[in-house]
Amino acid sequence: MVRVVLPQHLRTLARVSGEVTLDVTGLVTIDSMLDALETRYPMLRGTIRDHMRRRRRPFIRFFACEQDLSHEPPDTPLPEAVMTGAEPLLIVGAMAGG
Amino acid sequence: MNSVRLLVGTRKGAFILTSDGKRKQWTVDGPHFGGWELYHLKGSPVDPDRIYASQTSSWFGQVIQRSDDGGKTWNPPGTKPEDLMGADGMPKGESNMFLYDVSEKTGKPLTTHQHYDGSQRPWEFKRVWHLEPSLTDPDTVYAGVEDAAIFKSIDGGTTWTELAGLRSAKGQLWQPGAGGMCLHTILLDENSPDRIFVAISAAGTFRSDDAGQTWKPITKGLLSQYGLPDPDAEVGHCVHCITMHPSRPNVLFMQKHWDVLRSDNGGESWQEISGNLPSDFGFPIAVHAHEPNTVYVVPIKSDSEHYPPEGKLRVYRSKVGGNEWEALTKGLPQQDCYVNILRDAMAVDQLDPCGIYFGTTGGQVYGSADGGDNWAPIVRDLPAVLSVEAQTL
Numbered sequence: 025m026v027r028v029v030l031p032q033h034l035r036t037l038a039r040v041s042g043e044v045t046l047d048v049t050g051l052v053t054i055d056s057m058l059d060a061l062e063t064r065y066p067m068l069r070g071t072i073r074d075h076m077r078r079r080r081r082p083f084i085r086f087f088a089c090e091q092d093l094s095h096e097p098p099d100t101p102l103p104e105a106v107m108t109g110a111e112p113l114l115i116v117g118a119m120a121g122g
Numbered sequence: 123m124n125s126v127r128l129l130v131g132t133r134k135g136a137f138i139l140t141s142d143g144k145r146k147q148w149t150v151d152g153p154h155f156g157g158w159e160l161y162h163l164k165g166s167p168v169d170p171d172r173i174y175a176s177q178t179s180s181w182f183g184q185v186i187q188r189s190d191d192g193g194k195t196w197n198p199p200g201t202k203p204e205d206l207m208g209a210d211g212m213p214k215g216e217s218n219m220f221l222y223d224v225s226e227k228t229g230k231p232l233t234t235h236q237h238y239d240g241s242q243r244p245w246e247f248k249r250v251w252h253l254e255p256s257l258t259d260p261d262t263v264y265a266g267v268e269d270a271a272i273f274k275s276i277d278g279g280t281t282w283t284e285l286a287g288l289r290s291a292k293g294q295l296w297q298p299g300a301g302g303m304c305l306h307t308i309l310l311d312e313n314s315p316d317r318i319f320v321a322i323s324a325a326g327t328f329r330s331d332d333a334g335q336t337w338k339p340i341t342k343g344l345l346s347q348y349g350l351p352d353p354d355a356e357v358g359h360c361v362h363c364i365t366m367h368p369s370r371p372n373v374l375f376m377q378k379h380w381d382v383l384r385s386d387n388g389g390e391s392w393q394e395i396s397g398n399l400p401s402d403f404g405f406p407i408a409v410h411a412h413e414p415n416t417v418y419v420v421p422i423k424s425d426s427e428h429y430p431p432e433g434k435l436r437v438y439r440s441k442v443g444g445n446e447w448e449a450l451t452k453g454l455p456q457q458d459c460y461v462n463i464l465r466d467a468m469a470v471d472q473l474d475p476c477g478i479y480f481g482t483t484g485g486q487v488y489g490s491a492d493g494g495d496n497w498a499p500i501v502r503d504l505p506a507v508l509s510v511e512a513q514t515l
Binding site: 031032033034037066067069070071072074075076081083084117118120 | 157
C-alpha cells in the first residue's frame, strides 16, 4: 500500500479528502503510482500527465522524503519509505502565480 | 412567468445568475469550480438543464464538466460511479482528452501550422474556448479549442473526435495571435443541419456545408491592411466574433480585430458596417432575439488599449443592420471606466422585451431588460468575466 497526497483542486475533482492509498503492483515508480491513481480515479487523467506524451505537466511537481523528484525519469524506483507506505508521494501544484 | 439563467465563466470559477421574467432581482450562485478558469458554459437548447462547461487551468489542464440539473450538480462526463468501467472492464474518463486526428485519411498531412517566427509547429492542445451544444440532440456538442480545431462529442461530452477537415483549409498558414490560436466561435444553423460556421483568432472564419467534413475560408471582403499586406488573403484575418439571427442564417455579423462587418450570403462576401462607431475595434457582437436587424457591439479604444474610448462604457446598437449606431449609456459608467468585454461575454435572452447582458474584465455583469435602453449591474465584483450565456427557461 502506497500513499499519495493530491493538491486541493485534484482532491476536489476526484472527490476525495485527505490522502489516497493505492495498491501498486511491481516496481513502485512515479509512472506506476500514477497509473494506479488514474485507474482508480479516471477523472484525473490528463491533469497530472498530459494525454499525448504522458509526461508531467509543467506546473506539477513530485516531492517525497524531502526530495524534489520532479526531474527524475518517471521509471525511477521511488524511495524505500514511499514503497513501504511510511512516507507519501506529494503531488504539488507549483507556486507559479495566479 | 419565464425566468432567465445566466451562465458566467470567470478567471476563477463559474457563477450562475437567475431571475424571474422581470429581470430586476437576481440571485448569484457560485463560485463553481473555484480557482479554475471557466472559459465557457452553455446549455443545450433542447434540454436547458443539461449544461456543458469548460474548466481549465495552467496547472492541471482541461476538464469538461456537465450538469444535468441546471447547474446544481456537476460531473466530468463518463466518471459517475456507474460509468467508471466500460464494457471491457477498462476505466473510462476521457472527457478531457482532445487528441488531434493524425490518421492518414484525415489529419496527418496537415499537422503543423505557422509559428510567429515563420517555422511550422505541430498542433498542440491547450484548452477549450467554446462549447456549442447541438440544436437537436442534448448528447451532441461541439468544442472549439486552442490550438485551433473543432471537436465533436456525440455521447454527452464523454469522448471527443476532431473534425480534422478544418485544418485542411490552409491550416499550414494559420498562426497564433497574441491571445493564442483559438477557435472561439461556433454557429449552428437550425435550417441547414449540415452547415457550421467557425471563427478563429488570427486565422479567419470558415464554413462547412457537410457537417464538418470539409471547410472553406469565407473571408472575401475582409481587409486587414495592418496585419496582412495581401488584400486577397483568404486566411490570417483576426476575426473576434461572428453571430447571426436564427431566422436569417445567411446574414452574418462580424466583429473583427478592427472593423465591424456584415455578410448577406452566408459568408461568401462581407461589407464593412462600422459607420459612426467611435472605434470599430472590439470583441463581442450580438443580435436582438426578435429583431434580426438589431445588432450590438461594445467599442474598445484600440488593439493595445483594451478599454472603452474616453473611459465611457457604451454599448452601441444599430437597428438597421449596421452603419448607423446609437450609444446606449443609461446605467453604465460614463467616466473612469477601463474594463474590457471579451468575445464570449455578451448574450441575449429570448423574452419580450429582449434582455441583453455582458460581463467585464473588472468582474461586473450588466443587464438590460429592455433591449439595451436601460442597464443595471447584476453583480459587481466577480473575477474577470470570460463568458456570459443566457438561458430563457
